[in-house]
Amino acid sequence: MRQRSLIAITAALAAGALTLTACGSRDDDGGSDSGNGGGGTTVVIGVDAPLTGDLSALGLGIKNSADLAAKTANKEKTVDGITFKVEALDDQGQPSVGQQNASSFVANKDVLGVVGPLNSSVGESMQKVFDTAKLVEVSPANTGPSLTQGPDWRNKKVRQYKSYFRTATTDAIQGPFAAQYVYNDAKKKKVFVIDDKKTYGAGLAGTFTEEFKKLGGQVVGTEHINPDTKDFSSVATKVKNSGADVVYYGGEYPQAGPLSKQIKEAGAKIPLVGGDGIKDDTFIKLAGAASNGDLATSVGAPVETLPSAKKFVADYKTEGYKEDYAAYGGYSYDSAWAIIEAVKKVVADNGGKLPDDARAKVTEAMQNVSFDGVTGKVSFDEFGDATNKQLTVYSVEGGTFKAVKSGTYTG
């Protein structure tokens, strides 16, 4: 019997070890070497994004793009005597993991700024941790308005955290922008609104619905899906019977792909419209041929068409990253570059080296950062939001997203 229990413990340990090994290999992937640009001080730029799981296509794009910014800064010696290094942590798209990661970054004295996260819900869980440590955080992808302007942003905007900035446009603009396009340009009047109940999805669906109704459109049904499942057949049947001529989905591509496919299979040949969360080629892959004609709005002008982005796209290719830079590549590069610019300013003000309270100083400097980035002019308003409020509508044609219309929402 004694031996039995010994075997039992060994097996349990072995299983545990197996799991840990799997985690271990993931971490090796996560941290990346940004080259050692000769001596001096090393400043770590943290990256928090989902590097595993179904949102990893976006997350890995964020990581690689931030890494590219650090490498470029090292190569060009943007800040003399400072070597930038990127350290990436995986949040798996989960707020609880994100918060732990935030604490790890705070504990690492070399970290002077963090790029990320991808999900607004994760962002919510990280903000306070960073703010108490006065560690600056620049998100390339968070679009929830309340992150910067407070929960009551519709009536009274209040800056939440002094250390939080973002290069992405908020849903307060993205949702209505989509509504205007759907109503005025695509001429759809009856919408079925679906969301995944997450901070991002529900927020986007909310701002879309508000504007769509204001324009005179009709909401013929609403539904909240369970993001853990792939079976949306009963929702699809409801959509078909609702008589809607368009579906708006607030959420991300892992669910949007199958959802679009199943809605069309149910017999409703109507386009699905979503936000930047579905604007990834994986969406088209998952939805199949049925996705032709589906629409997505995304932040900024299309990266490929901007002259400022040509160098980014070329450099990204040269570095030979395995994964695509995806929807937020340009914004991630700009976010990391904003941190680099802020560090540069702080170092210059302090006679060429980092001051003792570098974190607080970097956070202060971030407010006034202004440079020409990949996605255009990068600077922040009094809430920490990007001043660049461009958005673009993309349509799926023949298996890729084609830019249809760029603009912004002015109310």
Added chain:
Amino acid sequence: MNELPQQLVNGLLLGSMYGLVAIGYTMVYGIVQLINFAHGEIFMTGAFGALTVYMYILPDGTSMLIALPLMLLGAVIVSVIVAVGAERFAYRPLRGAPRLAPLITAIGLSLALQQAVWAWYPDAKSARPFPQIDGGPFHLGDVTIQTGDIFLLIAAPVSMALLGYFVMRTRTGRGMQATAQDPDTAKLMGVNTDRIIVIAFALGAVFAAVGGVAYGLKYGQIEFKMGFILGLKAFTAAVLGGIGNIYGAMIGGVVLGVAETLATAYIADIPGLDKFGSQSWADVWAFILLILVLLFRPQGLLGERVADRA
């Protein structure tokens, strides 16, 4: 237009898939009283086995008519190897150990299998598209059935009937029943219980593999973590139907699937409940149903036929 027939078919399809996976839980539990939480991952590896056959073994552009049986074979082989390997190396050394030890091993194994596929299967870090059967949907009155669902509609009852025959009529099947009733006595009567247990794991894996292929055909994509939630649902279905009872697993699956679908479709129409009707609430209603069933029938829907558990 009346949407009820379509929603019932949606629920039946979803439920058949739960049922196929639930059989693995129920068979293993019936014989060794182990809740094999890694079974969802056996289902997942089966789907990846089928994908491997299609993507890397068959020449490009093979017709699905020829490819499908081979994919099914590939799925079954991979699932059975994983399941039998798990039994041999993870569970057998723990036989006779306190119940919690194999349970924790099962959870560890489940995570390890997920991460292994994530790390080593090509491009498995996000969902991979699964080959689809061509041909338009079929219409039966108000009901639309997708081509990919036809496989599930045929495979689920056929494999169920085969399993019923196997357990009731063959010598090995009767050995399984005997082992389920009393392993020690069965051993005394000359039943090779170790072999029976391996067969139970293997049979469960075959059903999981069929379910994995059906999942790929139905949803057009498979991913490394697809087994987790589906495994939980299938386990729920097994409990609902009466864990240990193979027919109960199928019935439990169908009841669970239909309950989830109808909850999504109709709860919102009940006055005062419009906030609780969306799909995100469907699981809540499904589990309320489970609690109600277990309150009045703690042994599950078909739980009393103890002699059948195998």
